[in-house]
Amino acid sequence: MIRLASKSLASNEDLSTVTSQVVNEKETHAVHEGNSSIIQLVQAKPTVLVLVLTFVASISGFMFGYDTGYISSALVVIGTDLDNKVLSYGEKQFITSATSLGALIGAIFAGILADLYGRKKVILGSNVLFLWGAAMQTGCHTVWVMIGGRFIMGFGVGIGSLIAPLYISETAPTHFRGRLVVINCLSITGGQLVAYAIGAGVTHLHNGWRLLVGLSLIPPAVQFVMFFFLPDTPRYLISKGKLEEAKSVLARTHSDASPELIEAKVQEMSLTVTSMAGSNPFVQSWNAIKQLHTVPSNFRALVIGCGMQGIQQFTGFNSLMYFSATIFESIGFKDSVAVSIIVAATNFVFTIVAFFIIDKVGRRRILLVGIPGMMISLIVCAIAFHFFGIKFVDGAAVVNHVGISGWGIVIIVSMICFTATYAFSIGNVPWQQSELFQQDVRGVGTAYCTATNWAGSLVISSTFLTMLQKISATGTFSFFAGLCFVSFIFIWFCYPELGGLELEETQQLLTGGFNIKASKELARRRKQAAKLAKSGELA
Ligand SMILES: O[C@H]1[C@H](O)[C@@H](O)[C@H](O)[C@@H](O)[C@H]1O
Incomplete structure (x- = not known):
């Protein structure tokens, strides 16, 4: 029978020995005995149900992307439709950031609610908020109703941004978890691309912005109806003692898994998957928060998760997402909205690349290649801005020549490389955050990380234009490049390779340190075992 990893960690053995031992035991069993073992579950192919669950959950990602993406064009098209006057700069900023603020608050509560009431119910609730917020905006005639609608929609965005990857990673077979979570990221970047494209299309339509916003009513309605018929995650069900239901979901999400194997998996999960102790929801949540800060492995997970989300936002990508049209306009492009679609399209296409490499190459390695790439692109961009000769004054750009120069092209190319x-x-990678936390603190832990993401997004979107004015474009992009350098160091020392590990194993890895070396060794062995198992299957 399977020897459980958690048992082998009862003593204070050196982690690298332990993890290797766990791998060896499981893999030896799997590869040489060739019958039911955990490695079979690790490598199980996604069933049709897993794919359906992933795609339906990813509608949340699409709404995240669409709702953050449509606002830049909507603001241009609104004209005098609200309060019969042109929107002031402050009002525009308020309308834009209301969603980020709502998302920040929504994310904080989503984690706690997900642990208490289940992932499925919280997603259904987020749909109601999406519909409510979108309906308010579509029919509104005043700035304040628009802001209210964006704020309510923001709650839905924040909740969805946390629950969708959590739901997917808890239902996915381990070997495919990374890729399936990337499908949600693809939906985010795809949603942004679609919003940019429709936005460009409705620019000249009367009330076109209402159509743009009104279309966002469709995805949550579809998700609500479909989720009604889908199950909650096995890990959540086990934490609530619903073992039979959990077995049924596991059997339907892992192809060719025998009843014995499912039984063993449920037993293994029951050891680590527990609900937080406490007599009522508030005490339970408080206990989870305490555990997160006082148990060293949980705290390490928190540092990594929030660190990753902070790096994602503070290295400045969303400044391009929200203001690329403004930048392209200032360097001389006439159809700047169309040009900025290139940024959204690059973001989408290279998320597809991530889909293919994340489980094969590993999260850590792609970060160690990607971040220096971003840093070099930003340095080139900063140099190009210096030679281009541009000054941002009071939100407008002063250029000392007419048209696009060679340096203008360098700016665009470097921005595309940065995006890629x-x-x-x-x-x-930060959206793989659920894999860092053990079940009883997963909801609250991912809430911290998602809130870090939205806080970063709020800070960047509300300070970027001011930074351009105060410290120049060269200064701004050099600052982001500097943050990339610091991020690289952080990842080098603190981000272990988590690809191929069972969710329950990550905790063991983070016990006693960040264990970068052990994690790399474990990932290597997992790959080797997968290859062996595959060749055994073929023979
Ligand atoms: O992962 C997503 C994606 O990269 C989006 O393009 C970006 O706008 C979001 O802020 C980020 O969380």
Whole structure:
């Protein structure tokens, strides 16, 4: 029978020995005995149900992308439709950031609610908020109703941004977890691309912005209806003692898994998957928060998770997402909205690249290649801005020549390279955050990380234009390049390779240190075992 990893960690053995031992035992069993073992579950192919669950959950990602993406064009098209006057700069900023603020608050509560009431119910609740917020905006005639609608929609965005990757990673077979979570990221970047494209299309339509916003009613309605018929995750069900339901979901999400194997898996999960102790939801949440800060492995997970989300936002990508049209306009492009679609398209295409490499190459390696790529692109961009000769004054750009110069082209190319290297690395790895936390603190832990993401997004979107004015474009992009350098150091020392590990194993890895070396060794052995198992299957 399977020897459980958690048992082998009862003593204070050196982690690298332990992890190797766990791998050896499981793999030896799997490869040489060739019958039911955990490695079979690790490598199980996604069933049709897993794919359906992933795609339906990823609708949350699409809404995240669409709702953050449509606002830049909507603001241009709104004209005097609200309060019969042109929107002031402050009002525009307020309308834009209301969603980020709502998302920040929504993310904080989503984690706690997900642990208490289940992932499925919280997703259904987020749909109601999406519909409510979108309906308010579509029919509104005043600035304040628009802001209110964006704020309510923001709650839905924040909740969805946390629950979708959590739900996917808890239902996915281990070997495919990374890729399946990237499908949610693809939906985010795809949603942004679609919003940019439709936005460009409705620019000249009367009330076109209402159509743009109104379309966002469709995805949450579809997700609500479909989720009604889908199950909650096995890990959540086990934490609530619903073992039979959990077995049924596991059997339907892992191809060719025998009843004995499912039984063993449920037993293994039951050891680590527990609900937080406490007599009521508030005490339970408080206990989870305490555990997160006082148990060293949980705290390490928190440092990594929040660190990753912070790096994703503070290295400045969203400044391009929100303001690329403004930048391209200032360097001389006439159809700047169309040109900025290139940024959204690059982001989408390189997220597809991530989909293919994340489980094969590993999260750590793609970060260690992607971040230096971003840094070099930003340095080139900063140099190009210096020679281009541009000054941002009071939100407008003063250029000392007419038209696009060679340096203008260098700026665009470097921005595209920055986007590409961002998109296949830090653009999506932080969303693998659920794999860092053990079940009883997963909801609260991922809430911290997601809130860090939205806080970063809020800071960048509300300070970028001011930075251009105060410290120049060269200064701004050099600052982001400097942050890339610091991020590289952080990842080098603190981010272990988590690809191929069972969710329950990550905790053991983070016991006693960040264990970078052990994690790399474990990942290597896992790959080797997978190859062996495959060749055994073929023979
Ligand atoms: O992973 C996503 C993606 O990279 C989006 O393009 C970006 O706008 C979000 O802020 C980020 O969380």
